Amino acid sequence: KIISEIDAVINLAGEAIAPRRWTKERKKLILSSRIDTTRALVESIGKSDRRPKVLISASAVGYYGPRDEEPVNEYTSPSLGYLASVCLQWEAEAQKAEDFGLRVVRLRIGGVLGAGGGLLAQMVGPFKFFAGGPIGDGKQWFSWIHRDDVIGIIKYAIENESVSGPVNATAPNPVTNKEFSDALGKALNRPAIVNVPVFAVKLALGELASLLLTGQRVIPEKILEAGYEFKYPTIDEALTAIFQKSD
Template sequence: MARSRIAVAGASGLIGGALVRSLVTDGCEVVRLVRREPRGADEVRWDPEGGRVDTAGLAGCDAVVNLAGAGVGDRRWSEAYKVRIRSSRVHGTTALAEAVATLEPRPRVFVNGSAIGFYGDTGARAVDESAPAGEGFLSALCEEWEAAAAPAREAGVRTVLVRTGLVVARGGGAWGRLFPLFRAGLGGRLGDGSQYWSFVALHDEVAAIRHLLDRDDLSGPFNLTAPQPVTNREVTAAMGRVLHRPTPFAVPAPVLRAVLGEMAGDVLGSARVLPARLLESGFRFAFPEIDGAIRAAL
């Protein structure tokens, strides 16, 4: 989609920022959605919680990508923060999808963020995009989040839902917190370490989104996870290998529950998620294994 005009919500985030850099490098014109007053022609004002978008600023866009939302792992889940997590995603997606549906001409594609939290705790059972939603706060959130994209789809715009796993990157997300701990020799498994972590290298995350933007025949949900999920125990060992640090520590499950509250259920929960549709579409991962993904992040 070189030399296209693409709007990106969440452009200041870990994934959004990397996507914008990739698009600009390839000559695309990127329009960033911002909550403040725009500072240039490449910015459009929006209010995701309030459900408002400056639709005129999206005119002429070939694609709209929505990666915005309050950080799920940024803080303990108080009831108030859970409301913020939900409203930033559901209301923001609704506003963008409705805006996309009213544009003339309409964009060719609407890519909307989601997460593998959709599947809930899968234990050791591997799941792909054919699996139903699981249980719990994140599962319910992802269902509602994805459903909010319906106005774009119903208006005939190709709509893609990207269910992202744990992104391996230094600049944020789960690994943004893990790297300093492991570098200091304080890293270790969480709980008994048997829970599966479905990871994806930041490079592959961006490449997969670009792949989905470019392919006019692809729509619906896609798992953005590496094809070989690993357990938390295996992640711990890989971090030790790559960083050449001991990993003697373990955080017991009761301590995690005391510190993290309800969010501990997702840290200790297992998500063995496979990118079946992405692989079927011909996408090839540059970093399919955990050691390579960690090295790429460094």
């Protein structure tokens, strides 16, 4: 009944990828929490007498897998590996809503930065104690986005019918891990000189460590072409705004 009364559905459901280690049970939960929820949602849409016009369904930049310097956009082929497989299956379930006449936007979201918890809260701790810095050599790419721009892109995608298919929800200026560490240290007025050893990350996180030790240089080509203007296009602007609000 609820679905028959709305024009747009936004699906962001899914168990958190981090910070807990990826046990077999946890990997199953990460997958099922996305696939089962999206499948049930699409099935409900199909049974509705009056269907929404658009489904905005989350995915992630993990679709592209570990990349080196190579920039990737929405037309880049998926990678292999666990997270890429999760994203492929997740997007496939969402795409089925097209069979019911909906416009489907598959939002490949990067690392979301915002005040009050989430990814950034996990990174700030060491810096506050003057122990922050890059992970390993710091050359791995980090495709980030301010939380306000995630909301902005979702709103823009709902209102603009030209937006469909895969859409990268990442800032237009990805940074390396070292560049991010330097920017975070600057925003917190702390040095970023303590390199975190690779072995320590692997020891602490197991398979999950791959998220921190590798990355992707993602370009949000489609949403830029569609005319969306980012509120926070650079990492310095984003972090300054976040910590000014949280003070």
